Amino acid sequence: MKKLILGAAALALTAGAALADGHSVVRMGTEGAYPPYNFLNDAGEVDGFERELGDELCKRAELTCEWVTNEWDSIIPNLVSGNYDTIIAGMSITAERDEVIDFTQNYTQPDPSAFLAMEGTTIDLAGGVFAAQANTIQASYIAEAGATLIEFATPDETIAAVRNGEADAVLADKAYLTPIADEDAELALAGESVLIGGGVGMGLRESDGELRAKFDAAIQSMKDDGSLNALIEKWEIGEKF
Structure with missing residues (x-):
């Protein structure tokens, strides 16, 4: 978490x-x-x-x-x-x-974290831009992986960053992201889940x-x-x- x-x-x-x-x-x-x-x-x-x-x-x-x-x-x-x-x-x-x-x-x-992106996006930690809520284990994971990190104050803002193209994907708890992916046909879980925390x-x-x-x-x-x-x-x- x-x-x-x-x-x-x-x-x-x-x-x-x-x-x-x-x-x-x-x-x-x-x-x-x-x-x-x-x-x-x-x-x-x-x-x-x-x-x-x-x-x-x-x-x-x-x-x-x-x-x-x-x-x-x-x-x-x-x-x-x-x-x-x-x-x-x-x-x-x-x-x-x-x-x-x-x-x-x-x-x-420990709950798996997952990437949420626009449908069809390939997750590339080496070259991508990723959103995460500030001061979370997910933000630390992205930073430690050497990827480009954009932090936001609220979870909603991280999802908006993906929708408007500011970020390639958001990393957050899978339990939080799954319902969002289920409700929006343009968004999908992408890549592999990661276990953090x-x-x-x-x-x-x-x-x-x-x-x-x-x-x-x-x-x-x-x-x-x-x-x-x-x-x-x-x-x-x-x-x-």
Whole structure:
């Protein structure tokens, strides 16, 4: 999943634990713009795989939760500064992020990334121009491959770049791109899928060990009883546990 390049601001900011400081409501931070993981429905409410998952985790952990949306490129700094208490936004667990925040255990397996291009396009990493959302594992993959990378703030902008000819293809999570390809006859998945990242987990402040332990236990209980696999299958996220 996505890989955030961490700014100095994130390193400098700290906040107290949601449970230890007496907060009665746990604020669940998400992007709200990356279906099927998270998106805003027609009523303007957070929806998707992570909304269902997060609500069930809060229920099992006996926590009262509310949902907050935040743009992807500042999602870690705003967690650390206390604007919400968790990140549940399709965020891959990486060593770089783990230097600044803590993670629960993973609630998805590593999900393949795929290229989306205009129908008939051949993927050429050596000579092509590729779009990706800024600060994601896909953007890093393209840059490390030596290809020409154009970064955009939102997933929608990456798709628009392919449609208007600004980029030859976009690299993103296959679960995100597949429905787009299915709905637009001019677009198609192209080339081979690539496996990047090591699974997705909830991000929390390093000081929130008690809260992390509660969510860890809830995730494990969903793995144990099969309900997490049922959600993964429903939302077509990827491989089941």
